[in-house]
Amino acid sequence: MKAAYQLTRPALLWQLLMVVAVLLPHSLRLPWWLPLMTLGALGWRLWVHLGRTSFPHWSVKFMMAVTAGIGVIASIGRGNGPELAVALLFAGFSLKLLEIYKRRDALVLIYVAYFLAATELLFGQTLLHALYVALLIVLITAALNAVYQSERHPDFWRPLRASVRLALPALPLMVVLFVLMPRIGPIWYAPLAQEEARTGLSDTLSPGDVSRLTGSSEIVFRAEFDNGRSPPPSSLYWRGLTYDLFDGRRWEAEGRRTLSQSAQPLPPEPGALLRYRITQEPSGRSWVYALDYPVSAPWPLRLLANQTLRAPARIRQRVDFSLASRLSASSYQPLSAAQRERYLALPEQGNARAREMALSWRAQDSSTEALVARALALYAREFRYTLTPERLGDDSIDDFLFDTREGFCGHFASSLTFLLRAAGVPARIVGGYLGGEWNPYESYLVVRQFEAHAWTEVWYEGRGWVRVDPTAAVAPERIEQSAEQLLASQPGFLADTPLSPVRFGHIGWITTLRLRADALNFVWHRWVLSYQLRQGELLQKLFGDLALWKLALALLIPFSVVLGWVALGLLRQRRPRTKNPVDAALLRLSSKFERRGLGRRPGEPVGTYAQRVALARPDLAPMIGTVARLYVQLRYAEDAGPALQRAYLAAVRACLRQL
Amino acid sequence: MTESWRRRLGARARRWALRRHAPARSLTLTQNRIFIFPTPAGLWFLFAALVILLLGINYENNLVYAVSFLLLSLFVVSILHTYSNLAGLSITALSARPCLVGESAEFELLLRAGRRRNYEALQLSWVEQAPVSCDLIDDSERRVRLYAPAVERGWWSPGALLIETLYPLGLLRAWTWLETDLKALAYPRPLEGGLLPHGAGRGERGAVASIQGSEDFAGLEAYQRGMSPRHIAWKQLAAGQGLHAKQFVDHADEQLWLDWSFWPELDTEQRLSRLCYWTLKLARQGLEYGLRLPGLEIAPGRGGRHRHQVLRALALHGRAPQ
Numbered sequence: 019m020k021a022a023y024q025l026t027r028p029a030l031l032w033q034l035l036m037v038v039a040v041l042l043p044h045s046l047r048l049p050w051w052l053p054l055m056t057l058g059a060l061g062w063r064l065w066v067h068l069g070r071t072s073f074p075h076w077s078v079k080f081m082m083a084v085t086a087g088i089g090v091i092a093s094i095g096r097g098n099g100p101e102l103a104v105a106l107l108f109a110g111f112s113l114k115l116l117e118i119y120k121r122r123d124a125l126v127l128i129y130v131a132y133f134l135a136a137t138e139l140l141f142g143q144t145l146l147h148a149l150y151v152a153l154l155i156v157l158i159t160a161a162l163n164a165v166y167q168s169e170r171h172p173d174f175w176r177p178l179r180a181s182v183r184l185a186l187p188a189l190p191l192m193v194v195l196f197v198l199m200p201r202i203g204p205i206w207y208a209p210l211a212q213e214e215a216r217t218g219l220s221d222t223l224s225p226g227d228v229s230r231l232t233g234s235s236e237i238v239f240r241a242e243f244d245n246g247r248s249p250p251p252s253s254l255y256w257r258g259l260t261y262d263l264f265d266g267r268r269w270e271a272e273g274r275r276t277l278s279q280s281a282q283p284l285p286p287e288p289g290a291l292l293r294y295r296i297t298q299e300p301s302g303r304s305w306v307y308a309l310d311y312p313v314s315a316p317w318p319l320r321l322l323a324n325q326t327l328r329a330p331a332r333i334r335q336r337v338d339f340s341l342a343s344r345l346s347a348s349s350y351q352p353l354s355a356a357q358r359e360r361y362l363a364l365p366e367q368g369n370a371r372a373r374e375m376a377l378s379w380r381a382q383d384s385s386t387e388a389l390v391a392r393a394l395a396l397y398a399r400e401f402r403y404t405l406t407p408e409r410l411g412d413d414s415i416d417d418f419l420f421d422t423r424e425g426f427c428g429h430f431a432s433s434l435t436f437l438l439r440a441a442g443v444p445a446r447i448v449g450g451y452l453g454g455e456w457n458p459y460e461s462y463l464v465v466r467q468f469e470a471h472a473w474t475e476v477w478y479e480g481r482g483w484v485r486v487d488p489t490a491a492v493a494p495e496r497i498e499q500s501a502e503q504l505l506a507s508q509p510g511f512l513a514d515t516p517l518s519p520v521r522f523g524h525i526g527w528i529t530t531l532r533l534r535a536d537a538l539n540f541v542w543h544r545w546v547l548s549y550q551l552r553q554g555e556l557l558q559k560l561f562g563d564l565a566l567w568k569l570a571l572a573l574l575i576p577f578s579v580v581l582g583w584v585a586l587g588l589l590r591q592r593r594p595r596t597k598n599p600v601d602a603a604l605l606r607l608s609s610k611f612e613r614r615g616l617g618r619r620p621g622e623p624v625g626t627y628a629q630r631v632a633l634a635r636p637d638l639a640p641m642i643g644t645v646a647r648l649y650v651q652l653r654y655a656e657d658a659g660p661a662l663q664r665a666y667l668a669a670v671r672a673c674l675r676q677l
Numbered sequence: 678m679t680e681s682w683r684r685r686l687g688a689r690a691r692r693w694a695l696r697r698h699a700p701a702r703s704l705t706l707t708q709n710r711i712f713i714f715p716t717p718a719g720l721w722f723l724f725a726a727l728v729i730l731l732l733g734i735n736y737e738n739n740l741v742y743a744v745s746f747l748l749l750s751l752f753v754v755s756i757l758h759t760y761s762n763l764a765g766l767s768i769t770a771l772s773a774r775p776c777l778v779g780e781s782a783e784f785e786l787l788l789r790a791g792r793r794r795n796y797e798a799l800q801l802s803w804v805e806q807a808p809v810s811c812d813l814i815d816d817s818e819r820r821v822r823l824y825a826p827a828v829e830r831g832w833w834s835p836g837a838l839l840i841e842t843l844y845p846l847g848l849l850r851a852w853t854w855l856e857t858d859l860k861a862l863a864y865p866r867p868l869e870g871g872l873l874p875h876g877a878g879r880g881e882r883g884a885v886a887s888i889q890g891s892e893d894f895a896g897l898e899a900y901q902r903g904m905s906p907r908h909i910a911w912k913q914l915a916a917g918q919g920l921h922a923k924q925f926v927d928h929a930d931e932q933l934w935l936d937w938s939f940w941p942e943l944d945t946e947q948r949l950s951r952l953c954y955w956t957l958k959l960a961r962q963g964l965e966y967g968l969r970l971p972g973l974e975i976a977p978g979r980g981g982r983h984r985h986q987v988l989r990a991l992a993l994h995g996r997a998p999q
Contacts, residue, residue, distance in 0.1 A: 125718055129725045136729045139740040148740055166847045168798040168812035180845050184754050191750035196743050202734055549739045588761040620769045620787050
């Protein structure tokens, strides 16, 4: 026969608490009315609990379920599978609140809560998310325990203690499983929609764009070098894309069409390869940053003709790639006629003064080297580096070169490329980042948005593309120092994030804290979030060859150690001493007698026991009689006061002394 | 169909478990007595962990993997917790109260915590009887009363005792079967009817009809609390002589015999039941009565102990002595 289990008050309260905690982070992503409906259901259930109203009729519940279902589908749309599934589950979960009467109802709610807690991790995977979900699981487990706790001693806090006692030893077991269990690829493809617009380089470049990026300290990517050391700052040119088409105001990135053929991998001769690993944050773009110049593309990337790397799709989550670059030279492949034409193209009209100057330079000395040297000398002599230059007019190159004469990398690269093209030298702009901050705690380089940079690449017949950074001529410190040091004094720097810790670089401990936090974040990503990439390597390092028996042992040994420890703790577990001093004193006395063969029998009333002891020890009879009489009075008389208890305790003490 | 199949399997497992141990008055639960197995709720829990694992696999989300592994680990750890919620528990059979056939007998058991530990949410039940829940929280021993219906007169045993627990998470059920040597006495089911024939009493006024009337006025005595208000001497009260009660001599000192031969038309069980009915009736009226069965005679007497003696003789008539 089965008893119909009713839920105790703590069990119900734990469930309501659990529901609120599970839904809290989800509620920000859901249609606004859904959390309100949950609150309504929660309030109704509480009202029922307090006896003010009754459960809704089944027809009401049915109507609510249908309405909620249609509402969810209407407001989310059927395109977003996971979001829709979570929202529907959420709606059902909320309505189920109106149906918890019995143990079975509670179990449905609790198991779904475990699942909803796990889905939270699809939408965010920071350390904070993980900690919150761990907390949720402890809460849900407490709710589950509350369902099964003794009906005679309902207690609000005991389930939480039980849950923590279960979860603590479960954590190391989880870690062992996490490390050892093999990962398999996705079974079916179900993309998660993510927001598209992000800051970062875009596929058009107008001179002012880069200064927009200096307002942000968002991380673009991190790089770890296989040799554990960072290359010198002057070679930290991270290339992302090239711009070739100029319309007089803006440069446009080289399109898919013109880059359709992939580059030949670099010939193996000059210079040593630098191997490193890039961990790129979601950008919503498909380009991947690599040091000048990447030599090959790991799957699934492609190395394009302009020596940049391209991912097959937009990057919507953190990705990892192992790359190799040669710092010294680009490849040499003669330009085709079409390419040459493209890298020389300029708008028909506009910027007449610049064109004129380029032609006059060319007339004096037409060698590429001389032209570049001349331009750089001009920049060094008469130009100023600033993040907040004056606005430029329609002939932006002319305005910059002859009037304002101040600007930053975008202005310099843009004008240099224009001048060279006007003088008949193929040139293009490269967009990417320059520099990075070295994190000594985990030995990697962090590159942030404010390190965005643009420079020029010039075609030298017989040598190929050569990097020419006009900014270096104006402000060499931009290359040698970190962008943060250089830019800190500029008004536009980090304007979007006034409280960014990067701003307080001059305060030592804040920098240390920031680097440590970022190191933690990076380790988190490397060892937890993308563990599947490192599992093979790690297991290889731990066990050598991956024999099955080794894995089995690696699973069994930690499990038996942890479980043995738990078992020992459980079997030796002692309750805090009996709180009631009256019982404790009696226990002391009877255990003393037990050693003399006069133990209290199971279930023996105190009076009977006292008589038995008195018969065996007539010398103690009066004392024992007093103890028994006072004990019975204390336990059963209504007027038992502290004085009586003192007398009783004194009698027990006297008896113990006599023994 | 499945229900009966499950029941048969359960009974078989129970017999197997019980064969391994002799009935005892007191015992402590150890690993060779405790069985443990996942409950349906536990299997659903594992299913939930599996679904979460699939979620992790499909989105290549290592944190979701971790949640699934955490649930699995919780399951494993809860095996130990469930087991330890029975291990070390001592059960002592204390007493069994007699009852009538058709009623439930009360059995008293004593649970004691081994090594002063807590035991939560235990369920105790006799085979196929409703469970009684109890616990040992901040208490090292507790008496538990269990009830089981008596089916047949005489000594009977309630069968195996099932102690089970789902604590702490309901994922697993730990249980033990044990046979106590506790036996209860079932008195025959009372069968109403019949009259005590003339001559059941030894004195001249033996008719049953006269038992009720206790008419002979014998004098007054000071009224005390508890006396029937019908016996208050209103006349004397009105005369200002204080509150007195009229005293009657009734026929309670009359001795009656309940005889096996009274109702020859009934068979053995029915006769015993009829005798049981009259025993209870006479005992309630506070009369003195004796019992004559073939080969047994209990001298007239009254009081609880006498009543028990008579009923016990009825219960055990024709049965092998205990």
